[in-house]
Structures are given as structure tokens and as C-alpha cells.
Amino acid sequence: MKKVIVPIGPYHPLFEEPEYFALYCDGERVVDIEWMAGYNHRGIEKLSESKHWDQVTFLIERICGICSTSHPIAYCNAVEDLAKIEIPERAKYIRSIVGELERLHSHLLWVGLAGHFLGYNTVFMWAWKYREPILDIMEMVTGNRNHYAMMKIGGVRRDIENEDIDIIKKILDELKGKLEMLTGAVLDDPVLAARLKGVGVLTKQDIKDYGAVGPVARASGVDIDVRRDNPHAAYNLVEWKVITCQDGDVFSKAVVRLLECFESIKIIEQSLVRLKKIKGDIAIEVRYIPSGEGIGRYEAPRGECYHYVRSDGTSRPVRHKIRAPSYVNIPTFKASCIGETIADVTIILAGIDPCYCCTERAITVYDADTRKKLFDGKDLMKLSQEKTRKIKKQLGFKEK
Amino acid sequence: MEIIEQVKEKFKSKIKSVFFHNEKRVYLEIDKEDLIDVVKFIFHDLDARFITASGIDNLKDMEILYHFSLDSDGIVISLRVFIDRDNPCIESITSIVKGALNIEREMYELLGIKFLNHPGLKRFLTDEFPEGFYPLRKDSPGRAEQ
């Protein structure tokens, strides 16, 4: 049987970050997949050792642009665990609010990108348009659309004023209606159901083997969420629930992410109500980090962010270990892509919501025997969009 | 803590020390020879989730911490293993935990630790550095000589 090697990456137009996958194919079916990382590796763990405890927060933010506040929260949790610091109540609510706002904009970003991979460019435009008000809230509260610099060891750096709370509430109310429309459009669309159901399935055993986390795990019925299992910030002070699905395919992953958005809005609204009543400091002063070890975790939009720090009582970390969620989610390709067709690979890859920049640190199909190029990145994207068109036709929908 | 009592009961003196940093963070020290048995117990019998592994260069020796999560209780168990710095090598746990493949490759290239019986021990994140340049070691220079 002829085997064809399909390197994906490193520069594919819609995976903005460079990554390299080699797909081994037998005709139309994928037989094996290999991941070569390193194009985004910036040596952050080593850089951490040369910065002061406070400076590390700014460095850590820039691990990833989309989960920009997840890493600082996990890092601050780690140091607060080490030094046994309890942050003030107001800071807890502010941390949850910023974290959940980030989850909202990240999931909307994903919905947009996934829509584009399938050929639904209107979904892309809508989702990113609805993202903008959230970025406006961020700018109003923190001063920047991304890289908020809100977290510090011992609390948060900026407060949310009462006047802003009303504006945030208004924007979120408008967003709820739009989210409901978007969710309905995605979940009720028969073409999307035909395209995504049963594609890229991950079983519970796969999730356990690879240690996958986040919506990827929850879509396969594995009920884990750091916000509930290891509560911090305000997550055990407000009412919300963890969303899981049972099927483990790309459709379930979309469902989990969309429904999580509504839970995020619930958390933010409850936190805003409490914030209006609670007075107090937003941070406690931390003068000295004793020697010891600390572990901090946070449920980023993609899964569990894990930070381990070790201190010897000086002003810099001795060791700072960072594990981003995509590091354990991306290898699940081995389980979800094998047996699938090449046209589905782009959407399966997208279903994990990979964030390559978090993880470290483009697609061409070659004939294995002659090394002649068969398809390239844009062709694979077209294959994916073409499959959607075929399914649309089968179901009797006219091409828009 | 009940779960840790189970581990101590099963392995007795092989657990060299148990440190409770608080009720959710436990550090167990073991010898590298006992690593596979303890990992098997924690991963299969206690149904823990493998989070990651951290390699640390202590100049006098090297240390690897294997982090596992007991999600139903929110507890993180970290297994601490010390290895020799001049010839750092240890058994790979990929036979039990598939998800440890990439982190062991990363520790190999950034710290120089060899993992025995690893199915494909080669560089993962960097490939143009000269042999012997291990960035995360404490005595490594800031940049590699190109």
C-alpha cells in the first residue's frame, strides 16, 4: 500500500502560528501523524529565572495572546500557594471577572476560526464582531485590549469602579442575545451536524492516556474543571455549572465551548453584583517570598494551565515550570486523526483549539515515493470547505 | 489524608518522605528504582491524571518531579526523584503514561537527562544547538555559540 507523507506547516495562512505536522496517508485516510514543535519556542522558563517575582508576571502574560490572563493567574496562584498568601475578597471577584471575560472572547474567536475552516465566512465575521465589545470592556477596565497586566502576587493591580460595572452589565446583556442566536445557528444547522458529528472522536481512554484537559476532555464525558476541583478566586463563591458532552467528536467540542460562554456570563454577573457591595483592598502587600515550592493551576479557555515554582528565599525563582493546556491536547491528534480523511484534518486540528504559542513554545502533501508535491495548505483548506459544500448539496441546500 | 495512607501502606519504606505543604499539595520522595511501580499505582489504581514532569538542575544533583492530579479531590501529588548530575538517566514512564512522551523529550534536550526505553528520544523544541548545550542547566551560558 502506498503511503503518502503530508507535512502540515510551518506556515499555513490560517494557523497564524507556525507549526509542523507530518501526516502519513494511505490514499484518503490518515495513518499516522507526527508533531514537530519548536517554531514558537522562546525560552521563557529560562528567562523567568533571570527576572524578579513581580517582573515574571509581565513575562508570563506574553506566553500567549489569547489566554493572556490565564498564565498570570496560574503563576500568582503558585506563588501564593508557596508563600501561603490569601488574597482579599475583592481581588478574588476581579480575578474571576477578568478570567471569564477572557474565556468569552477566546471561545468566540474559536467559533469564528472554526467557521472559516468549514467555509462559513459569515460565522467568522459575526463571531469576531461580537468579540469587539468584550475587548472594549477589557480596555475600559484594564487599559489594553489584550495583555491586561491585571494580576500581581497578592491580588490585582487595578480596581473596577462602580460606574464601569453598569456599563459592563449592559454590554453583557446585549451579548447574551447575540450568543443565543449564534449558538442556535450553529447547533441547529443540519449541514454542520452532518459535517462535524462523528468526526475526530476521542474516547475517555484517549483522554486519560494523553492527560488531555479543558473542553477537549469535557466533550468526551470526562468531568474535570480546575475551577471546581481546586477552587480559587471567586469560583466557589458563585453558582455555575460544568458543561460536559458524551460523544467526544468535534461537534461536542463546539457545543461545550458555546454553552460554557453562558456559564461565564453567569459568573461575571454574579461577581459584579457582589463587587458593588464589598469594600476593601484589591491586594495585600507581599514583601518577601520564603523558600519552598508552590503549585498553581487555572482553567484557561483551552484547559488547565499548570505552574510550578521553586524559591530559595531570594528575589528570583530558582525554577519555574510552565505547562500550557495545548501541550497535552495537541498529541491527542494521534488518536483523533488516524482513520479520518485528509479533508477533515483541518477541522479536527481546529477542534482542539490549539494555541501553539502557549505550547512552546502549514500543509503540504507529498507523494512518499516520488516526493512530488500533491497539495499545499490552501488546497487542504479548500478540501475541507469543499466537503462542506458537498454535504450541503446532499441535504438539499442551495449554495448561498 | 486517606489516599496518601494507601500509598504508604502499599510501598512502606520505599516512600522515603512525605511532605504535606497543605491539604491539596503533597510531595513524595522515592528512589529512581521504584519509580515505575509507584507511577503504575498512582496512575492506574488511584486513577490519577498525569499533569507534567519538571526537571530541575540543583548543581550537586538533578531532580525530577512527576506531577499527578487527583481531580475528584483537587489534590496534586508530586513524586520527587533525585538523579546523578554527571550521567543523568532514568527509566521512562511512557510504558505506563503515553502522555509523557513529549515532556521527556523536552527534558532530554533542555537538561540532558536520558530516558531509558523511551520509544523515540530525540530533540523536540530545538534542533540547531550544538551538542552539550543544555539551556536549563544552571551553568549553561546565555546563548549557544553558533
Add this chain to the structure above:
Amino acid sequence: MAIDLKTKALKKSLFVFHLSTGSCNNCDIEILDCLTPRFDIERFGMVLVGSVKHADVLLVTGIGTIKNAERIKKLYEQMPKPGFVVAIGACACTGGIFKEGYQMAGPIDKIIPVDVYIPGCPPKPEAMIAGIVKLLEKIK
């Protein structure tokens, strides 16, 4: 004479190729944000293209890691001239907070010549559009 015609044509509609070389992806998302209805660079005639061989402008983000350096050079050579390079974000301009890292081969202007620098972490879409407008004036 041929170059003048080409530059005049350039001013009408810019084909932009986006390249990320070791960035946190924030600048990249803000670039894609420019396509969305609020900023909508398509009304200026700017279009994101999939291949560097069709590009007039190369937008580069990221620090330029050692692993990427050769590829950046190759992509720059493949871009048809006259072509312009825009370094977006603090990482591309100077290396930003990653300057002392062991994977640093940049910043970008050490690898390829840069025409416009747009600083910021990340630069807002308005800043990027302003930077592109300055580029257009420079071409004039």
C-alpha cells in the same frame, strides 16, 4: 519606469502576507481583527493573501527564533520586488521582553530589511492602519 508603474499600482490595493515567527499570537489576532467589520481594511483595498509570491507587503510579527531565521530569509527572497516589510509589535521591532532568550535570532531587522516599525504590545488595529498609511506615504 517599470518600478514607478508598479509603485503606483501598489498604492491602489495592497496584497498583504502575514508571517508569524515566534510570537505570542496577540499581534496576529489584532491583524486578523483588521479584517472584521469594525476596522475592515478591505475597504482600503488591502487583502490578506495566502502565498508570499502574490504579496506586496510582508507583515512580520514575533521575535525571529533561531529555528525560523532561514525560512524568514527565504520567504523574503520569494516576495516579488518592490516589496515592503512591516515589523509589527514590540517583539518584531526590538525583541521585546524576550530579548535575552536563548532562542533569539532577531529582532527582525537583523534578518531582513524592515521598512516600517509599528510598536506596541500589541499595537491596536488603529495603530496598524496608521502605520500602513505611513508606508503608503513613504512609497509616494
